[in-house]
Amino acid sequence: MTNLSKYLVSVILMVSACNILFAQSADTSYIGIAPANVLYMLKHGKAPRVTLQLSFNYNIGMMDLAANDNTSFRRDDFIAGRDFGTRYGYGVSLTGKIALHKEGNVRLNVSGSYNRFESNFVISESPEGKVSYNVIQAALGLENCFNPDRPFKPYIGFDIVASFINGKSTFKTDSTDFNLTINSAFRIGFSANFGFEYALNDKLGLNLGVKLTHANVIGRQSKVSPNPNQTYLNDDKVTGNATIPFAGWKQFLYSTFFTGVNYYFGMKDKK
Numbered sequence: 425m426t427n428l429s430k431y432l433v434s435v436i437l438m439v440s441a442c443n444i445l446f447a448q449s450a451d452t453s454y455i456g457i458a459p460a461n462v463l464y465m466l467k468h469g470k471a472p473r474v475t476l477q478l479s480f481n482y483n484i485g486m487m488d489l490a491a492n493d494n495t496s497f498r499r500d501d502f503i504a505g506r507d508f509g510t511r512y513g514y515g516v517s518l519t520g521k522i523a524l525h526k527e528g529n530v531r532l533n534v535s536g537s538y539n540r541f542e543s544n545f546v547i548s549e550s551p552e553g554k555v556s557y558n559v560i561q562a563a564l565g566l567e568n569c570f571n572p573d574r575p576f577k578p579y580i581g582f583d584i585v586a587s588f589i590n591g592k593s594t595f596k597t598d599s600t601d602f603n604l605t606i607n608s609a610f611r612i613g614f615s616a617n618f619g620f621e622y623a624l625n626d627k628l629g630l631n632l633g634v635k636l637t638h639a640n641v642i643g644r645q646s647k648v649s650p651n652p653n654q655t656y657l658n659d660d661k662v663t664g665n666a667t668i669p670f671a672g673w674k675q676f677l678y679s680t681f682f683t684g685v686n687y688y689f690g691m692k693d694k695k
Contacts, residue, residue: 471528471572473690475521475621477631479682483513483539488674497543497550499595505646505658505672509555509593512546515539517682521567528572533581535563539680541591557591557606559639563615575629577621585613587639589657589676607649609657611676612642621686629686639676646671 485491488507492498495511502509517537524530539559543550565583591606619633644660646668661673 470690470692471523471526471569472521472688473523473528475531475689476687477519477521477621477684478686479517479519479631479633479684481513481515481517481537481539481680481682483515483541483678483680485511485513485541485678487677489541489676489678491543495547497552497554499552502553502555502593503669505662505668505670505674508541508557508674508676510541510543510545510557513539513541513557513559513678514545515559515680523572529569531567531569531572531579531581533563533565533567533583535561535583537561537563541678551596553593553595553601555591555593555606557589560588561639562586565615569621575623577623577629578618579620579633580618581616583615583617585615585637585639587611587613587676589639603653605654607654607656609645609659610643611640611657611659613637613639613676614641619682623686623688623691626691627688629688630683631686632683633681635680635682637678637680639678640674644673 485508490511491507491509492501497509501507515538517535519533519535521531521533524532537560539561540556541559542556543554563583563585565581567579567581569577569579571577588608588610589606590608593604593606595602595604615635615637617633617635619631619635621629621631623629640657640659645656646658646660646662647656648668649655655670658668658671659674659676660671662668662671
């Protein structure tokens, strides 16, 4: 056997050995796992007739609900009615989604929620004081779900929102702190949201999304309270030469990042 022949035989043997070793050691488990996950997300089934969604909220105030540039409570700005004195908040909401036709794309949404905003939530308390708000809401709206009969269900919706807003504030002084009650106010607004659901099975799923809420579009007013330790929400502009403490044209506008769980009624996978 010539040297060339020996060299060619050696090369063939090395290539064959590498192929056998690779075939034995290569991890091919993804071949079964990845397609299975993708196929599950695309699998058709029966859209749920009713969806019950429980979500937990993280809120970020915008515009006049963003305090000042440093997001810290400033007593003079709050008294002058320049802003609501706070920005960040948290809350919880419960939404019932009712399919309006067999395909389940268009859903009627009925929801209730509670959100709380605090000037000393996320950031430290200001040396000038603090303020907090309670927002109790009921909403009615429509939602379009793009894939209601599949496990992955992106959606977009719009709601008319009725809000009851009240709160309290504390002003720091050199002697005794001054406590102020913000009487409950009723306002009408709207919200727009976008998110998705992921059904784990026929009954349970997860949700994740973002919402923009403008709570005081209708019903703004500013008036003087007869009690010096109380005030109204005072979110409307003051005309003429009148001076009303805590009053000014302010927008109760905020974004919400939410996540939670869904419970489905009437959903069924196709076998």
